[in-house]
Amino acid sequence: MKNYLKLVNFEFNRVAKLFVVLLGITFVVQMLGVFFEAKKYLDMANQQIYEEMVPKAQFLQMYGQMSFMEVVRSAWFLAPIALCVAGVAFYIFLIWYRDWVGKNTFIYRLLMLPTTRLNIFYAKITTILVMTFGLVAFQIILLPIEKWIFNGMIPIEFRNDMGLIEVVTSMPELSLIIPNSLLQLVLYYGAGLLAVSILFTGILLERSFKWKGIFAGLLYGAIAVVVFISPLLLQDFVLDGFFYPIELFMIEIVMGLILLVASIWLSGFLLKKKITV
Amino acid sequence: MIEVKEIEKKYGRKKILKGVSFTANKGEITCLIGLNGVGKTTILNAIMALTPINKGQILIDGEPLKEKTFEKITFIPDAITMLPQMKIAEAMEFMKDFYTCWNQDRATELLGFFRLNKDDRISSLSKGNTAKVNLLLGLALDVDYVLMDEPFSGIDMFSREEIANVFTSHLIENRGVIITTHEIGDIEHLIDKVVLIDNGLVTKEFNAEEARENEGKSVIDVMREVYIG
Amino acid sequence: MNVKLNNRDPVYLQIVRYFKEKIAIGEFEPGEEIPSRRELANRMKINPNTAQRAYKEMEEQGLIYTEKNHPSKITTDKMTLGMVREELLVEAVDTFVTSVRSINVPVDELLDLVKEKYTGNDDKEA
Known part of the structure; x- marks a missing residue:
């Protein structure tokens, strides 16, 4: 610490x-x-x-x-x-x-x-x-x-x-960086944090495997995006609106957390075992 | 003891290390000798877990490297490991902040030994002085093992002499040292053990004094035999 | 303290020999303190382990002795000192004899020549 x-x-x-x-x-x-x-x-x-x-x-x-x-x-x-x-x-x-x-x-x-x-x-x-x-x-x-x-x-x-x-609220550009509720703040910045951690993982993949790593990084990013929006896609195209919006919202949050943990774990693994100077 | 066991390393399809094994003892200076590009630096990087290996194992005092091992072993690469915009004093402060084994008295002594000014910025130093700062940062750690990559290459004559003096001093005494070099010349009398590396393999591992005593051969004689046959 | 080390003889033996020479010519006097191992390593530009080994060898041969918590000193034992001188002398003569034997000179002629050269050199040096 x-x-x-x-x-x-x-x-x-x-x-x-x-x-x-x-x-x-x-x-x-x-x-x-x-x-x-x-x-x-x-x-x-x-x-x-x-x-x-x-x-x-x-x-x-x-x-x-x-x-x-x-x-x-x-x-x-x-x-x-x-x-x-x-x-x-x-x-x-x-x-x-x-x-x-x-x-x-x-x-x-x-x-x-x-x-x-x-x-x-x-x-x-x-x-x-x-x-x-x-x-x-x-x-x-x-x-x-x-x-x-x-x-x-x-x-x-x-x-x-x-x-x-x-x-601020009448400007979408501004309300994105200055959210007007605590929940929005957590969501926006949580999503930002997730995005940065996925980018970091991609960078570490590149640093570990060079050219192959760029490919792996892009693949990891794509998979992360697909995983993240999969509940939304399922809801719309397969389950036909099965979940209540609040349920879907919770699922998305869980998905986000899973992706965050996965990125941190993978980055930790790369730093420990695969990184090269 | 540092034990390197059958390590292999590939860069793409090219095998740089093809099963390298050797040991380096505490209290001895072990010298990895080989032409440029035979994988000496890669071996040091592998010992410090700075690059992954494809096969084999490296043990330090019988254990694989952990985060706390960095309080026991240090590596002085051939380029400085601090930010160029830092002053020498700031670089020392950084080391002191992170390593419990940092020895401030020794660091101060080394500043004097190398005649460095702690308010100089690293980026403003000559090549020789940069190498000395790099050495200072590594040697001021109270570690059991010190690895150095080509400490003499590309450095002016007087700096070389000063750096060679380190090896005959208490700064090195009782520690295990591994250095790499592509020319043995000025350090022949300084080293205990020689590990000859060629083409990704250890071609010979011997004690320099024993070779002189038992066979009447200098390190260069042995190298000549190995390389020319 | 400056000595040109060669690369083929064990470094510790070269150090021992250096000490013997200095003892034989009296530059190191009996009972004189000698540098610490570390100091020796530093001055001779050798590995401290090698300096340690040289001192150990000299201790075994009785050339130096170490009392607890004191620097090592040159032996005061007359017999050992005498032997050092003799050893160096015998060694040098041996080398000389080996190389000269191949020329096959009568001993008397050789001795005359040695006498002439040796004293001649003395004069020059003096």
């Missing part, structure tokens, strides 16, 4: 730079987004009202009020999120390959630590989780600040005030 925590700390420090860069980009770009989106609206309002002499009421009727939603829907806001998602996805692979590739032979050290090799797996997956939660938490902190700046820029009569929760 102690070694696991030390490894997590170590792995996180290794990704800290990338993490901070992602946070920085998100912060800067989203702030610029708030500013430019608000300014765009203000410029338009100024032009219409003071140059074209459109009465305020008529302007509001023509163009509507500005809502924070428009900022959130803009590329300014979503691009950094996409970048962070891509960054994490990329790092899922890099977190393993960086120990092998090039002149770096750090994998020797990791595999020679006097601790179970599964701790390496756990530490790396935890790092990915921590990184993801960190980015999400940062976004959650950032949102009210952005809203506050937005409110400061747009006078109240031009503003369609929406609650932040309303904003």
Whole structure:
């Protein structure tokens, strides 16, 4: 356990730079987004009202009020999120390959630590989780600040005030990363964890068997997906709606857990018996 | 004692090791000699469970390797096993964190012995100094067995001398050491036991001093006999 | 302490011989402390096991002795010391005789030549 925590700390420090860069980009770009989106609206309002002499009421009727939603829907806001998602996805692979590739032979050290090799797996997956939660938490902190700046820029009569929760829930992209119930959180992130563990297993298959391993990894991924959705397929095509939705839901959860355990077991086996430096 | 028993290893269809057996005792320096590419490094990797073997068995003090065995045996590969962006001090800290057998006094002594500066970043070191840091990290562990892969290759003359000094010092005393080399030259007087490897097999295993005493042959004489016939 | 080791003779015997030579010419005096095994290994660039073996051999031959918790010392036994000198001498003469015998020279002629060369060399060195 102690070694696991030390490894997590170590792995996180290794990704800290990338993490901070992602946070920085998100912060800067989203702030610029708030500013430019608000300014765009203000410029338009100024032009219409003071140059074209459109009465305020008529302007509001023509163009509507500005809502924070428009900022959130803009590329300014979503691009950094996409970048962070891509960054994490990329790092899922890099977190393993960086120990092998090039002149770096750090994998020797990791595999020679006097601790179970599964701790390496756990530490790396935890790092990915921590990184993801960190980015999400940062976004959650950032949102009210952005809203506050937005409110400061747009006078109240031009503003369609929406609650932040309303904003998040009305955006499917956002509600995926910021779930609005505990159950959703567990489900979304549980599914994410499962996906990462399957990817890790695939990577370890590749690291153990090289070219054949890539094939085995893809096969393992495909099997995992089929196993995971098989209850749904059975329900629809064979059993003709035999299960209640809640039953099906429970079955899916059990399937997910089985796949998670299988991936961890297989990864443990590969790390112990098949991995090669 | 490290016992390597009939190990076989294939890379694809190519058999790299075809049933290699030998033993290495505690308190002795055992040298695996063979040309480049005969599988010496693979043998060391196999002992440390860093690569799977297809057949055979490896025992360390009579037991197969477990996670706790890494407190008893260490491996110094020919490339540094720490992140290049780390400072020497940070690399030492990492070792101290994970190994209960880390000996801080010895590590400090080794820093002096090799004249290294602990605030230097690993990536900024010369080849010779990088090799010395690598050695330091392995030798500062209070382990019974030390494996070293080509500790002398590609290193400047003075670093070689300093590294050779390690073998005549208390840093090695009472430990079991396995080193690989493709040229015996400067270490002929340092080693106890020679294991000649060619074409995936052990062609001869002998005690260097015994060969001199009983047959009046140097290690190179024996090698010449084995390779040229 | 510097000695060129050859690769064909057992290293421990080369060390023993080195000590004998130093004793014979008086560079190591009776009762003098000698370096520890580790120190010797380090200075001679040999394996500590070999140094250990050389010391064991010398102890068996009575060339050195070790009291508990003290460094080893050169023997003070006159007879052993005398024998070392004699042994080296006999060994050298033996080698000489073996190689010279093949030339088949009368002993007197040989002795004269030896005398001439040996003292001549002495003069040069002095």
